[in-house]
Amino acid sequence: MPRSRRTSAVALAATASIALLTTACTGSADAGASDDPKAKTTLTFWHGWSAPSEVKAIEANIKTFETAHPNIKVKIVKGITDDKINQALRGGGSQGPDVVSSFTTDNVGRFCTSNALADLKPFLDKAKIDPATTFLPQMAKYTEHDGKRCTVPLLGDAYGLYYNKDAFKEAGITAPPKRLSEFSAVAKKLTKTKGGTIERLGFNPSYQAYETTVEHYGSQFGITYLDQNGKSNTANDPAVKAMFTWQKKLLDDLGGYAKINKFRTAVGDEWGPKHPFHTGQVAMQLDGEWRGKMATNAKLGFEIGAAPFPVPDAQVADYGKGYLSGTILGIANNSAKKNAAWELVKYLSTDTDAVVSFANAIHNVPSTVAALKSPKLNNDPLYRTFVDIAQHPKSSHAPSSVNGGAFLLTLQDFGVSYEQGKQKDLDALLKKNDAQVDKDNEQAG
Incomplete structure (x- = not known):
């Protein structure tokens, strides 16, 4: 792992x-x-x-x-x-x-x-x-x-969705969602608060949470990142805007950045037994195949399931794919x-x-x-x-770049800025991202 x-x-x-x-x-x-x-x-x-x-x-x-x-x-x-x-x-x-x-x-x-x-x-x-x-x-x-x-x-x-079967049963949810619209509804239904404080998140969509990075989301949306000439293409790719818009809306619907960030910073370490999915503080988790073994070793008090991560509604025919x-x-x-x-x-x-x-x-x-x-x-x-996710023909990895994964980090940083509400104009933000990535790639040679 x-x-x-x-x-x-x-x-x-x-x-x-x-x-x-x-x-x-x-x-x-x-x-x-x-x-x-x-x-x-x-x-x-x-x-x-x-x-x-x-x-x-x-x-x-x-x-x-x-x-x-x-x-x-x-x-x-x-x-x-x-x-x-x-x-x-x-x-x-x-x-x-x-x-x-x-x-x-x-x-x-x-x-x-x-x-x-x-x-x-x-x-x-x-x-x-x-x-x-x-x-x-x-x-x-x-x-x-x-x-x-x-x-x-x-x-x-391969990356997919882990879910708390007991929490699903309690909420009357019979199967993991395939479409992102269904997923958002399930995430909200599974979220529990008490006195304004989050006790359990249905899902933590923050770009700063465990494994919920832009590239892991991006594979589900079919983001290309770069054009055929190696230039950053996020401002012209509708899939990027769709991803940012979906993620921000879900974050806001679940309580907003400040509340979710407070929750995020209080949970256990990603690689320890107190991972928030292990403790039941998060009901659904985007993660890799190793999480199943770690969860089993942690001897959870509830049953878990795994499924491919949902895809945009218009791409439901591609359900089953994931980030590799x-x-x-x-x-x-x-x-x-x-x-x-x-x-x-x-x-x-x-x-x-x-x-x-x-x-x-x-x-x-x-x-x-x-x-x-x-x-x-x-x-x-x-x-x-x-x-099975690994073998899906549309599972993918982000493209290789002369500057390594720096272009993903740049987009990730802009994503954090957008979810925080520091930058509200998404079109302008993505143009800034393209300019920065192209500048960095040029300097890298």
Whole structure:
């Protein structure tokens, strides 16, 4: 699962760090791989997982890889942040990683254009692996930028709706809503207040709440963000205005920004047992497939269900889709062991048993078509909801950008300003967003 929800400060710091790679990276676009993959060698693999069960799962896969490749030993370094990965890729040296995994799919554009990660096409071609048919097409798409593939998907994340079945039954709601108009009505019906204070929110729509970011909403509305020339297009995309208008109205209908923000800042941590959905303080939650396992581990006092997140009324035919993200895997361009590193990348990302066992262990969605069809894949109904969402043909990730995910952060910040009521002219706000994004992208090169 993702280690933390996106925040402007963290993500912008990561983007700025990657930006330095354009001029400081020691690798080059055509750097060759000359090492013998059958020679005895040691690879350094950096990953971001830190929970004991997750670390144990990746270590088990690495052990199986080493058994199949007795000449290759893998030094595993856990809990590595994107910021540290960026510094290592920029600096090079013998202490740096050969293979890296990252939770930040938004940075693929930066990784590829800066040559921080090696071009994987020669390796894939030699192995006769077609990313478009090997990986889930939507995940294959978000792991390349502008025709260059410097990463492959390791595991995926799909976003959908969790709901409190007991609260639904109490309110006489028989099924999760499919249309956003129905969803808004359900959210209001499930909200409870006492003396003007919110005791339970049907749903927290704030852009500052857990996982309710512009890109997670945006996939349901079909937002494109950028035009074919890479220019920001939010002022001209009616889906963006529809999203902002719907979100603001629901926020106001549920009590307004001040009241909801007071509620938001008083609830438990997103990754702890006191998450507001776990405690019953929120009846519906937009979240990823990992939440089901976390909720089960928290031993909730009520039954929960999962379903795709609703879509705009006019797009009900597309119900079932959701936002996709996940872990990406690549080879450091300054590694002197690229051929051996490819053996590890190939195993972790395309070996069906490896992908399925890892997905089952950490409750993520497999990224290969074969793994998704495997009879060994977890059959838990909650989990399977997200497996289905991942395979919906219109599930999507935000487009890659030369400036990483900065364009999403900019729109998110304008969204917060709009929900706070600081900016009331939505058309003017979106024009400001486009101007800022285009300026930032131009500076990023």
